[in-house]
Amino acid sequence: MGYSLDSGTLHTVIDCRMDTEKGLQITMMISTRFLPFRMLLQPKAHRDLMVLGNSGQSAGDHLNSQKSSFTIALIFLVSFLSIATPPVQADVGKALIPLVVSADAQSQRFRESIQKIQDGDVSEGLRRLQGLHEEIWGKDLLIESYRDDHWLQTVPISQKINQYLMNLPEDQKAFYVSEFSTRAFSVRKKAISERDPFQLFRVAQLFPLMDFRRDALVLSGELFFEMDEPDAAINVWQQASRIPVDGDLSPALTRDLAERIWLAAQRAGREELIAEIKNLYDDLDEIVQDSAPVSKKRKLSTIPSLSFEEGEISWKTSDYSRHIASNPRQYRSYFSSDSNSLVSPGVDKSRLAIPTSSKLLRYDLRTGKLISDFNLRPGDSTFQEQDPNMRLWAVEGEKYILTSYVSRASRRENYLGYDIQVSLPWRGIKCWGVGGRGGRLLWDTSRRDSTDETLRTTSFNSRPIIQDGKIYALGWRKSGYIDVSLWCLDAETGKRIWMRPLVGNQVELxxxxxxxxxxxxxxxxxxxxxxxxxxxxxxxxxxxxxDGKVLWISEYERVTKRNGRRRYNSRGSSSQAWKPNPLILKDGYLFATPLDSSYLYSLSAKTGALNAKVFNNGGLGPYMLGIAGNRLFLAGDMITSMIYVDIGREELYQQSIVRNPSESRPALVEEGVLYINQVDGCLYLEGLKPRTPQKKIASLVSDRVRNRNNGWNQVVEVGGVIEVLDGQILITNPFQATCITPQKKSRENK
Structure with missing residues (x-):
């Protein structure tokens, strides 16, 4: 549409276009072409003819003055709105604002130092750069390394300084060595006298052009190895193995470091690394292995194998929903009536841990009998839980068992039916010692007598990881933004080892x-x-x-939520393309499906750079299952597989239809995908290749229940999380856990 004040005014056109990703965009285009007033009041078809013909005729006979005035006013209003409402832009950059802005002064000093060097003042520029390097090393202050409308990649400033120093011209490198060698040797001497592996590593990073850098890294790795930190030793020795001596990599030194890394990998249980080194050096078995205790072997990240084709129900737990759903009048209940809701159970060699709102239940994996139950005693009895399928988790491993509970909650406030503040929970972590210690409570992050105020007021609602006596967990705090941090805690005491902020962003308001x-x-x-x-x-x-050092942080484009002014009392949000999925790593490719995005992302695990992304409009399904062979598998109403090294090649996708799948999470095995049919209540195996006939593995409901649901598309209430163990299939939901084992042969078949 267009408007003009008279026959000689400027012509403005409003162009409305719909973008499938960004929604309605209103763009105002200004043309230098002058149009007569009469033409702007004609219908478009008539106006186009007039432009080609007699556009100079006088106007006004066809419309009265009132209609003309109203039309002009309406056009002015729409044009003003188009100016005031800019096109919708990607929100990349908002999530990392707190981290990037907090390092803005240091980023500016970094740029000014480089500018000094480029302008010829090498001495002053290098002094400023080295001073900044020593000041900020270890603080993980971030700077942008790549940015477009949909992706933002950041790295620590100290990492950029290190890279810049390594790429200096030879004459500037020589000046750097002569200028800072005295200080570098002094700091190195102090670190050696204190036998501090971390300080030796720091010296090697702060002075990357010194000749002693490789020796400092080797010694740092030896000290880490003596302290029974094999992973840190491997990391440091791998860096040392990439440093050339006199412009070349010495075969003898490379072999020596390979032996050290091999021994550390044996202690750490890094089987992939062990196999990689043995492919290079066949005679490593002749090395006398150290007598230090060997850590628990870490299995290769391979998918499990289904050891039987026909199964039956071995046991079912009792209905533990009474620990999840309580009297609603107490305002402390879960509103979950769907067996397809997901929980995250903790599974160890012989134990199954089921998290509920009031108790943590532990069952024997062989018999299904209840072994123990731990009382969680929620700290806030007024909190009303509404979304258990993403909050109930338990972790059992090594000598510990973890779960979360609502330690406190904000009170819900409203005004005339409108939510001012909803009830938000703060979830603490409780840790019990098991394995001969009788299930003794070791620590609780939300104890009021805790001296770490930041830890006490952090909410942990995602499943952590236990490894080598350490616990890694994501937590959030509210301070205007939702500040998310990654924590590393001591598994025995619960005390902080390190904490690093990741992102500051906002949810729907x-x-x-x-x-x-x-x-x-x-x-x-x-x-x-x-x-x-x-x-x-x-x-x-x-x-x-x-040590928690940031290697990289990348920001993706989030799904735009509905405006909070239209929400009123509703707490629902826009539909999600994904269910909670694990991260998947394969050959340097990292795959992620964030809940606040509709994309499947493939990243470089080394740099955080974006390799490819795939938009999920619902056809791919909400579950990312894993990698089998050279294909990444996703599941929903169909099973979709794609080449994992190039997920953007849609012509190479393979899809097969699944019959009546329930919303339960399927499981990927070597033979195919296990899923539950929501109509007949049976567990099926769908082959990995299209048009492969499916196999019925086991029935999860009795014939009586199945016959009762004989109507069209009658749903059988069976679902949950499917997990494949050694000779067992576990199905867990908020009501009951079921174990499937190989079907026993009857006497007639023997």
């Missing part, structure tokens, strides 16, 4: 500007001494496990 729901934090993955995390609040990050 009420019309009064308060958070309208509890943040749903994401998943963690530990591989090769690196902790990968997906926050579900706009950022994916990688940190070093032994």
């Amino acid at each position: 009420t019309m009064f500007g308060e958070p309208s729901r509890e943040p749903i934090l994401g998943s963690l993955l530990i591989a090769d001494d690196v902790v990968y995390s997906c926050s579900n609040l706009g950022a994916i990050a990688a940190m070093r496990a032994w």
Whole structure:
């Protein structure tokens, strides 16, 4: 549409276009072409003819003055709205604002130092750069390394300084060595005298051009190994093995470091690394292994195998829903009536831990009998839980068992039926010692006598990881933004080892500007001494496990939620493309499906760079299952597989239809995908290749229940999380856990 004040005014056109990702965009285009007033009041078809013909005729005979005035006013109004409402932009950059802005001064000093060097003042520029390097090393202050409309990648400033120093011209490198060698040797001498592996590693990073850098890293690795920190030793020795001596990599030194890394990998249980080194050096078995205790072997990240084709129900637990649903009048209940709701049970070699709102239940995996139950004693009896399928988790491993509970909660406030503040829970972690200690409570992050105020007021609602006596967990605090941090805690005492902030972002808000729901934090993955995390609040990050150093943090484009002014009392949110999925790592490719995005992301595990992304409009299904062979598998109404090294090649996708799948989480095995049919209540195996006939593995309901649901599309209430163990299939939901084992042969078949 267009408007003009008279026959010689400027012509303005409003162009409305619909973008499938960004919604309605209103763009105002200004043309330098002058049009007569009469033409602007004609219908478009008539106006086009007039432009080609007699556009100079006088106007006004066809419309009265009142209609003309109204039309002009309406056009002015729409044009003003188009100016005041800019096109919808991607929100990349908002999630990392607190972290990037807090390092803005240091980023500016970094740029000014480089500018000094480029302008010829090498001495002053290098002094400023080295001073900044020593000041901020270890603080993980971030700077942007890549940015577009949909992806933001950040790295620590100290990492950028290190890279810049390594790429200096030879004459500037020589000046650097002569200028800072005295200080470098002094700091190195102090670190050696104190036998501090971390300080030796720090010296090697602060002075990357010194000749002693490789020797400092080797010695640092030896001290880490003596302290029974094999993962840290491997990390340091791998860095030392990449440093050339006299411009070349010495075969003797490389072999020596390979032996050290091999021994550390044996202690750490890094089977992939052990196999990789043995492929290079066949005679490593002749090395005398140290007598230090060997850590628990870490299994290769392979999918399990289904050891039987026909199964039957071995046992079912009692109905533990009474520990989840209580009297609603007490305002302390779960509103879950769907057996397809998901819980995250803790599974060990012989134990199954089921989390509920009031108790933590432990069952024997062989018999299904209840072994013990731990009382959680919620700290806030007025909190009303409404979303158990993403909050109930338990972790059992090594000598510990963990779960979360509502330690306190904000009170719900409303005005004339409008939510001012919804009830948000703060969840603490409780840890019990098991294995001969009788289930003694070791610590609780939310204890009022805790001296760590930040830890006490942090809410942990995502499943942590226990490894080598340490606990890695994602937590959030509210301070205007929702601040998400990654914590490393001592498993025996619960005390902080390190904590690193990841992202500061916001969830949907009420019309009064308060958070309208509890943040749903994401998943963690530990591989090769690196902790990968997906926050579900706009950022994916990688940190070093032994000291928490940030390697990279990347921000993705989030799904735009509904405006809080339209929410009123409703606490619902826009539909999610994904269910909670684990992170998957394969050959340097990291795959993530954030809950606040509609994309499947493939990242470089080393740098955080975006390899590819795939939009999920519902056809891919909500579950990312894992990698089998060279394909990444997703499941929903169909099973979709894609080449994992190039997920963007849609012509290479393979899809097969699944019959009546329930909303329970399927399981990927070597033979195919296990899923539950919601009509007949049976467990089926769908082959990995399309058009492979499916197999019925076991029936989960009796014939009486199945016959009772004989109508069209009658749903059988069977669902949950499917997990495949050694000779067992576990199905867990908020009501009951079921174990499937191989079918016993009858006497007639023997």
